[in-house]
Amino acid sequence: MTAYIIRRLLQTVPALLGIVLVTFFLVRLTGDPARLVLGEGATEQAVLALRQSLGLNDPVLTQFLRFLGGVLRGDFGTSIRYREPVLGLFWERVPATLELGLAAYLLAVSAGITVGVYSALRWNTTQDRLIRLLVLVGQAVPGFYLGLLAIILFGVHWRLLPTGGRGTPAHLVLPAATLALFLAALIVRFTRSMVLDVLRADYVRTARAKGLPPRTVITRHLLRNALIPLITVLAAQTSVLFSGAVVTETVFAWPGIGRFAVQAISTRDFPLIQATVLILTSVVLLLNLLVDVAYVWLDPRITYQ
Amino acid sequence: MSGQPEATETALRGAGTAVPVWGDRLGRRGRLFLRSGENRVLLALLAALLLLCAVPVARLPANPIRVNVALRFETPSWGTASGAHVLGTDFLGRDVLSRIVYAARYTLFISGIATVLATASGTLAGLLAGYYGGGTDAAIMRAVDMMMAFPVILLVLALVAVLGPSLFNVIFVLALSAWAAYARVIRSAVLSLREMDFVEAARAMGARDTRILWHHLLPGLVSPIVVISTFQLARFILTESAISFLGLGVAPPMATWGGMIGDGRNYLYEAWWVTAFPGAAIVGTVLIFNFLGDAMRDAFDPFTIGRR
Numbered sequence: 001m002t003a004y005i006i007r008r009l010l011q012t013v014p015a016l017l018g019i020v021l022v023t024f025f026l027v028r029l030t031g032d033p034a035r036l037v038l039g040e041g042a043t044e045q046a047v048l049a050l051r052q053s054l055g056l057n058d059p060v061l062t063q064f065l066r067f068l069g070g071v072l073r074g075d076f077g078t079s080i081r082y083r084e085p086v087l088g089l090f091w092e093r094v095p096a097t098l099e100l101g102l103a104a105y106l107l108a109v110s111a112g113i114t115v116g117v118y119s120a121l122r123w124n125t126t127q128d129r130l131i132r133l134l135v136l137v138g139q140a141v142p143g144f145y146l147g148l149l150a151i152i153l154f155g156v157h158w159r160l161l162p163t164g165g166r167g168t169p170a171h172l173v174l175p176a177a178t179l180a181l182f183l184a185a186l187i188v189r190f191t192r193s194m195v196l197d198v199l200r201a202d203y204v205r206t207a208r209a210k211g212l213p214p215r216t217v218i219t220r221h222l223l224r225n226a227l228i229p230l231i232t233v234l235a236a237q238t239s240v241l242f243s244g245a246v247v248t249e250t251v252f253a254w255p256g257i258g259r260f261a262v263q264a265i266s267t268r269d270f271p272l273i274q275a276t277v278l279i280l281t282s283v284v285l286l287l288n289l290l291v292d293v294a295y296v297w298l299d300p301r302i303t304y305q
Numbered sequence: 306m307s308g309q310p311e312a313t314e315t316a317l318r319g320a321g322t323a324v325p326v327w328g329d330r331l332g333r334r335g336r337l338f339l340r341s342g343e344n345r346v347l348l349a350l351l352a353a354l355l356l357l358c359a360v361p362v363a364r365l366p367a368n369p370i371r372v373n374v375a376l377r378f379e380t381p382s383w384g385t386a387s388g389a390h391v392l393g394t395d396f397l398g399r400d401v402l403s404r405i406v407y408a409a410r411y412t413l414f415i416s417g418i419a420t421v422l423a424t425a426s427g428t429l430a431g432l433l434a435g436y437y438g439g440g441t442d443a444a445i446m447r448a449v450d451m452m453m454a455f456p457v458i459l460l461v462l463a464l465v466a467v468l469g470p471s472l473f474n475v476i477f478v479l480a481l482s483a484w485a486a487y488a489r490v491i492r493s494a495v496l497s498l499r500e501m502d503f504v505e506a507a508r509a510m511g512a513r514d515t516r517i518l519w520h521h522l523l524p525g526l527v528s529p530i531v532v533i534s535t536f537q538l539a540r541f542i543l544t545e546s547a548i549s550f551l552g553l554g555v556a557p558p559m560a561t562w563g564g565m566i567g568d569g570r571n572y573l574y575e576a577w578w579v580t581a582f583p584g585a586a587i588v589g590t591v592l593i594f595n596f597l598g599d600a601m602r603d604a605f606d607p608f609t610i611g612r613r
Contacts, residue, residue: 011447011450012450014447014451015447015450015451015454018447018448018451019451019454019455022451026463026464026467027467029464029467029468136592136595136596136599137588137592139591139595140539140543140587140588140591140592140595141584141588142543142546142547142550142563142584142587142588143547144546144547144550144551144563144566145546145566145580145584145587145588148566148570148573148580148584149580149581149584151573152573152577152580152581156573156574156577239453239454239455239456239457240456240457242456242459243456243457243458243459243547244458246456246458246459246462246551247458247547247550247551250551251570261459261462262462262551265462265463265466265553266466266552266553268466273463273466276459277455277456277459277460277463280456280459281451281454281455281456282454284454284455284456285450285451285454288450288454
């Protein structure tokens with residue numbers, strides 16, 4: 001077990017380094033970041049001065065090591081637009097994204113599991129087929145389109161809910177529901193097929209045969225085994241959730257990291273873009289690691305060599 | 306947007322039992338696929354969609370790119386006597402229906418070519434990782450781990466912003482964002498295939514690695530590849546729409562559905578139709594490909610019939 005954790009940790013290091021390398025070169029793909037920052041009309045002198053001050057005249061390896069050293073110390077550089085350290089700007093926006101993400105996760109998981117179990121227990125009935133159709137439609141609707149439709153209906157047409165910004169719980173409803181839909185559809189699909197698999201297992205038949213009420217069979221016997229794999233699926237969706245947050249936060253003017261990233265990209269604020277991509281990707285990678293390791297406690301049937 | 310992990314798992318289940326003959330097996334599966342009426346309807350819809358893409362710009366109801374501000378925000382005329390603009394006009398007075406048909410070719414071209422590129426590169430990476438193992442495998446799989454951790458939209462947005470939103474760059478960046486998913490699936494399929502007797506036999510006969518990869522392993526992987534690619538195409542349509550919506554898609558006069566929604570977004574109060582109809586086109590098209598993927602998976606993998 002310990003050996004497994006160590007090996008898994010060691011496997012994560014190259015991927016993390018790779019991410020640092022990719023984000024480092026991301027900015028240099030254009031050729032000259034200094035000219036990009038200053039725009040087309042900049043004088044040659046200004047470009048040279050900025051190149052000097054950004055250290056762009058040093059050898060690439062020196063630049064990379066400096067970047068890597070900064071990242072390890074938590075120094076991601078200074079935002080071009082805000083003229084403030086990037087990390088602080090990023091950190092300010094974490095609570096908003098966390099709030100939205102957790103709300104969406106809770107919504108997607110609770111609704112997804114309930115509907116998935118229901119659908120599996122009513123296998124091949126009209127309700128089951130309807131749910132499967134809705135799931136397919138749910139996976140085909142782009143988040144931004146769903147968000148805009150929600151704004152048209154709930155905000156413009158019925159004037160029920162606020163359509164932008166953050167503050168009251170009412171502000172959270174539309175963005176969280178929009179972000180949750182894709183994930184919920186996935187969870188329904190997965191839960192349904194897992195429960196269908198487990199339904200045929202001998203221990204479920206035994207539990208039924210000894211006269212346990214259906215509720216107990218479902219919660220104590222069925223769900224416990226059906227849902228362990230769901231944890232990996234959910235963890236694997238973290239990067240999808242971040243992608244969704246980028247779009248959803250933009251549509252609903254939610255002041256989180258996703259919207260911040262889009263603004264950074266449209267204003268070509270490269271230190272900001274670098275930091276956002278780097279941090280979010282590392283979070284995903286570390287979460288995957290955590291889930292892989294946590295798995296062994298959840299499912300005693302799995303052993304690691 | 307990645308998803309449908311079971312799609313790949315069950316697609317794989319068929320791979321281990323594959324008989325490696327190029328054309329024959331695919332033909333039999335094709336006939337099985339066509340036996341279902343639903344599937345024939347799906348194929349007809351797909352054909353209709355592709356035909357729409359082939360309509361010459363001059364034959365569209367109106368010029369999709371000519372600006373005429375006098376016609377700004379005409380309401381959709383369906384159901385009314387005048388049939389000028391069935392789905393209304395946008396903020397520059399362009400006919401929404403014509404633009405939806407015009408944008409279809411760009412949306413599908415971008416997603417289609419990106420799928421081809423992602424399939425080719427991801428399959429190659431997966432074949433090499435699975436077949437050679439060892440250091441090759443480790444190197445490729447660490448790169449895959451890294452790629453899978455990037456939030457797709459963020460990566461694509463950042464790369465397109467850096468490289469510039471040309472048609473080629475958008476396609477290239479999309480393909481780059483998706484090859485890793487293929488590599489992972491193909492690798493695990495190869496891991497089981499390469500232990501089969503026919504591979505051993507081929508090697509005993511003195512076949513070179515390239516021959517084994519191309520003639521013995523790849524044919525057995527065709528059905529999972531076709532199934533994954535169909536879902537991937539749908540996913541590319543969604544991703545491309547998202548980046549176009551956020552203003553980083555291909556530039557005018559090229560048009561995409563996501564870009565149309567981005568245009569309409571600022572006028573939700575006055576003109577809902579500019580946003581609503583292109584979105585419906587996205588949902589419909591993605592549904593066609595997702596249904597096709599499901600249907601092919603069922604046809605190619607007898608274990609799943611009636612299950613999903």
